[in-house]
Amino acid sequence: MAEQTKRLFGTNGIRGIPNKELTSDFCLSIGKAIGTYFGGTVALGSDNRLTKDMLLEAVNAGILSTGTNVVKIGVMPTPGIQYYCKTHSIPGVMITASHNPPQFNGIKCIDSDGTELARSKEEKIEEIYFDSAFKISNWDVMGTNKDDNTGPDNYLNGVMSKIDVNRIRERKFRICADLGNGAAYLTTPELLSRLKCSVVTLNANPDGLFTSRESEPKPANLKYLMSLVSSGEFDFGVAHDGDADRTVFIDEKGNFIDGDKTLSLFVKHFVKKGDMVVTPVSSSDAIEDICKESGSSVVRTRVGAPIVSRSMIEKKATLGGEENGGIIYGPHQYCRDGAMTLGIILDIMSRTGKKLSELISEIPQYTIVRKTIPSTGKFEEFSKKLEEHLKGYSVDRMDGIKVRKDHNWVLARPSGTEPIIRIFTHSDKREEAERLMNEVTELLK
Ligand code: MG
Numbered sequence: 001m002a003e004q005t006k007r008l009f010g011t012n013g014i015r016g017i018p019n020k021e022l023t024s025d026f027c028l029s030i031g032k033a034i035g036t037y038f039g040g041t042v043a044l045g046s047d048n049r050l051t052k053d054m055l056l057e058a059v060n061a062g063i064l065s066t067g068t069n070v071v072k073i074g075v076m077p078t079p080g081i082q083y084y085c086k087t088h089s090i091p092g093v094m095i096t097a098s099h100n101p102p103q104f105n106g107i108k109c110i111d112s113d114g115t116e117l118a119r120s121k122e123e124k125i126e127e128i129y130f131d132s133a134f135k136i137s138n139w140d141v142m143g144t145n146k147d148d149n150t151g152p153d154n155y156l157n158g159v160m161s162k163i164d165v166n167r168i169r170e171r172k173f174r175i176c177a178d179l180g181n182g183a184a185y186l187t188t189p190e191l192l193s194r195l196k197c198s199v200v201t202l203n204a205n206p207d208g209l210f211t212s213r214e215s216e217p218k219p220a221n222l223k224y225l226m227s228l229v230s231s232g233e234f235d236f237g238v239a240h241d242g243d244a245d246r247t248v249f250i251d252e253k254g255n256f257i258d259g260d261k262t263l264s265l266f267v268k269h270f271v272k273k274g275d276m277v278v279t280p281v282s283s284s285d286a287i288e289d290i291c292k293e294s295g296s297s298v299v300r301t302r303v304g305a306p307i308v309s310r311s312m313i314e315k316k317a318t319l320g321g322e323e324n325g326g327i328i329y330g331p332h333q334y335c336r337d338g339a340m341t342l343g344i345i346l347d348i349m350s351r352t353g354k355k356l357s358e359l360i361s362e363i364p365q366y367t368i369v370r371k372t373i374p375s376t377g378k379f380e381e382f383s384k385k386l387e388e389h390l391k392g393y394s395v396d397r398m399d400g401i402k403v404r405k406d407h408n409w410v411l412a413r414p415s416g417t418e419p420i421i422r423i424f425t426h427s428d429k430r431e432e433a434e435r436l437m438n439e440v441t442e443l444l445k
Helices: 024-038 052-065 078-088 119-130 151-160 165-171 188-194 223-229 259-270 286-294 305-315 338-352 356-361 379-389 430-444
Strands: 014-016 041-046 069-075 092-095 105-110 145-147 174-178 198-202 236-240 247-250 276-280 297-301 319-321 327-329 367-374 394-396 401-405 408-414 420-427
Touching: 024 041, 024 052, 024 105, 024 119, 041 052, 041 078, 052 069, 052 092, 052 105, 069 078, 078 092, 078 105, 078 151, 078 338, 105 119, 151 188, 151 338, 165 338, 174 188, 174 223, 188 198, 188 338, 198 223, 223 236, 223 247, 236 338, 247 259, 247 338, 259 276, 259 286, 259 319, 259 327, 259 338, 259 356, 276 286, 276 305, 286 297, 297 305, 305 319, 305 327, 327 338, 338 356, 367 430, 379 401, 379 408, 379 430, 408 430, 420 430
Parallel strands: 041 069, 041 092, 069 145, 174 198, 174 236, 276 297, 276 319
Antiparallel strands: 014 105, 092 105, 236 247, 319 327, 367 420, 394 401, 401 408, 408 420
């Protein structure tokens, strides 16, 4: 076929608005392409977005028409479906738009080892789609549906097998959990109950309109959770995004904890000599500091969970993660996992007997200031300006541009999905990180 220029899958599957970009015709055709590519049996599930049924049934019909069977595993967090694929050694399809606003939805393919499908395999599916090279089956070998509702139980057993359940149960943790109307309603309260925690849930009603709060687990959307936890009634607060692959924590005083601080904490307590940690260029230098102490090593990658998880598989890394609360624990599975992240923090807290704020205060303290600005499309020009302006800084072009002097650095990268530039400034002093951000913002004008 001619060189492929068109692309359907972005960094996190195919995303769009149903009946606009994601019409039923399109979903049917992409289902045919997926069924043609995978063959055999495919797992199919979704988060609880309002439009899930139309997308799911159209993709389902497309897959079945190619003679491929579909196991419907119902509503689940994305990592739950990935774990199902891994433990059953079958590929899968997840209908989700993660933390995007409620009008969006998406289609994401999972490999039979539970990882996000590699780009080279997505290209094969795109090729089949654009060439309409579907293997439409004869009526007598049509694919069939089977329902399997064991997914959540299977997933939680997997998480619990990786932590010290008895020690956690003894602590009788008190936890406030904000499920954000998303798919975690099925798994997080159940996990905490099995671990004998007392739980107060917020927004535990599945609601595809995300009526209670926006789906992204960032401080602006978690004010109510933070104020409840600051009452002193809880050991910590926890919140997820819509498909529960991301988890963020609120310490017992009500302070929001950045995802890379959580990752640093995990690295400190879960990584041993000779282990490897993978994290993108955007997370803090604390990871290197901690790894140096324990004799483990750090691999830096471009930003994006699939890139981190692919690199972890190649290097057999123990831990990986990003500053947005997406943490990957290799011995469990090579994808961001909301319930596993919650399990690990409970394990660390029960092992050390310390409060969450204490644990966080023990890791090296760096400040990262983040800002997004509209892209003018002249990123190269800006990069050169930045390089010239910050003379004496070393330059790293792995993802956008990162310039560094000691622990002071600036990272600027154009977003892969929106017309914006993301700027990060980092320092061991808050004022310095803020000063750098002001300088860079001035430079962009
Ligand atoms: Mg997500």
